[in-house]
Amino acid sequence: MAGPACLxxxxxxxxxxxxxxxLLSAGLSSCFGYRYKDIKDEAWVPVYSTENIHAVTSLxxxxxxxxxxxxxxxxxxxxxxxxxxxxxxxxxxKAHPVKLAFVKCRGCSEVxxxxxxxVINNMRDLVFVDVHDPLHAREASRVPDAFPVxxxxxxxxxxxxxxxxxxxxxDYTKGDVVDWKxxxxxxxxxxx
Amino acid sequence: MQQTIxxxxxxxxxxxxxxxxxxxAGTASSSAAAAGGSLARFALVGQYLYLVxxxxxxxxxxxxxxxxxxxxxAQIIGFGIETIFPFKDKLFIGSSQGMYIYSLADPAKPAxxxxxxxxxxCDPVVANDSVSYVTLRGGTLCGGDKNVLxxxxxxxxxxxxxxxxxxxxAPRGLGLGRNALYVCxxxxxxxxxxxxxxxxxxxxxxxxDATYYDVIPYGDVLIAWxxxxxxxxxxxxxxxxxxxxxxxx
Numbered sequence: 312m313a314g315p316a317c318l319x320x321x322x323x324x325x326x327x328x329x330x331x332x333x334l335l336s337a338g339l340s341s342c343f344g345y346r347y348k349d350i351k352d353e354a355w356v357p358v359y360s361t362e363n364i365h366a367v368t369s370l371x372x373x374x375x376x377x378x379x380x381x382x383x384x385x386x387x388x389x390x391x392x393x394x395x396x397x398x399x400x401x402x403x404x405k406a407h408p409v410k411l412a413f414v415k416c417r418g419c420s421e422v423x424x425x426x427x428x429x430v431i432n433n434m435r436d437l438v439f440v441d442v443h444d445p446l447h448a449r450e451a452s453r454v455p456d457a458f459p460v461x462x463x464x465x466x467x468x469x470x471x472x473x474x475x476x477x478x479x480x481x482d483y484t485k486g487d488v489v490d491w492k493x494x495x496x497x498x499x500x501x502x503x
Numbered sequence: 504m505q506q507t508i509x510x511x512x513x514x515x516x517x518x519x520x521x522x523x524x525x526x527x528a529g530t531a532s533s534s535a536a537a538a539g540g541s542l543a544r545f546a547l548v549g550q551y552l553y554l555v556x557x558x559x560x561x562x563x564x565x566x567x568x569x570x571x572x573x574x575x576x577a578q579i580i581g582f583g584i585e586t587i588f589p590f591k592d593k594l595f596i597g598s599s600q601g602m603y604i605y606s607l608a609d610p611a612k613p614a615x616x617x618x619x620x621x622x623x624x625c626d627p628v629v630a631n632d633s634v635s636y637v638t639l640r641g642g643t644l645c646g647g648d649k650n651v652l653x654x655x656x657x658x659x660x661x662x663x664x665x666x667x668x669x670x671x672x673a674p675r676g677l678g679l680g681r682n683a684l685y686v687c688x689x690x691x692x693x694x695x696x697x698x699x700x701x702x703x704x705x706x707x708x709x710x711x712d713a714t715y716y717d718v719i720p721y722g723d724v725l726i727a728w729x730x731x732x733x734x735x736x737x738x739x740x741x742x743x744x745x746x747x748x749x750x751x752x
Contacts, residue, residue, distance in 0.1 A: 374752050375731070375732040375750070375751065375752060378716075378728060378729065378730060378731060378732050378733070379728070380539070380540055380542055380543060380717070380728065381539070381540050381717065381719060381726060381728045381733060382537065382538070382539045382540070382543075382719075383537065383538050383539075383719050383721050383726055384536075384537035384538075388726060388733060390728070390732065390733055400733070400750055402726075402735060402748070402750070404748075405724065405735040405737075405747035405748040406747060406748040407748060408733070408735065408748055408749070408750040410750065421543065421544050421545050422539075422545075423537075423539055423543070423545040423546075423547050423552070424537060425537065425547050425566070425569070426569070428569040430545060430547070430552060430566075430569075437554070437564075437572070439566070439569040439570070439572065441569075451569055451570045452569060452570050452571060452572055454564070454572055454574070457554060457556065457562065457564075458554075458556040458557060458558070
């Protein structure tokens, strides 16, 4: 963005107007510039996993490595595995609670449960999951963008392997970032 | 300049989001009811789902048929909304600025019924008919540097009033049981307060065997979200937490 340098000369009305026009067009050009002209010679681009980030499915029970929020109904306890899914736990025998299944759901941070349906978030979407058979969970419905503002602070691989260059900011709704590629003539590389 | 602004927004906006804090547990009087923690952003009441996302809105969905959720209403309720706690026909909403109370007289369209501000802090809320308890934790992304348990008199609709303030150590989620208040303090453990005098909770027992984030008192069981997973305590004597089991792997 270019603008006139400090003007040591007297600021006449004419020069003032020219200054304003210059600054305004410089500002506007950067507004439009980001869309049409902001191409970095070289920048990092995230490579997304081909795995479907919106798939909500059951997996065999697995260890709890990042314990999250809890919800209870009767003898069933649901615990979020932060940003990964929900553990379904039967604690009828409190001395020996048992995991029944893990419902994989990327970006999960919230959990509720009603009448055999898990209410969870898949990134920004609100999802209802039929878990009457915990090992065969089925997505029942989805409200896209029920969480219109969502910042996943714990996703891995959120920056390129080297600093010092701009990069395209990861959009985790597209999938997990599995790799970074250094490319030429990159548009929209705003992160640094 | 544009990049700087964008980068600033990418840094600043996440700081406004609360991701820490204990979960508060709802007070379920029967074990058939369901309950979430005090840190929840969801509340299920009857056939309605109340959601406070990260955008300062309270959104209501009719989920009588979970296969076809219907959005009923959405309203901006404040800034830095973090948690939601349902109790009977009210919602208690915690934000970094204060506690908001909403009436569910019309469950599809919650109506504001007063609020009370506090210094900037993360704040889960639990409540019953007459009192609400809020933990405020300093040194977090929510701002502020005090660590206290606040006690509010909520008997007069629309006019919550602070009654007491108890110093704590980085308190997080909390849960309301039978004349007992369970408060998580992270690495410091889990403390149970006697609510014989509900306006002046009195410490009775502290467990320091784990990092406690949130609890759900559920009948005679206290379910705790810990750093490693979940723990279960027998609270048939509400002021005496007796460990019954855990699931930490």
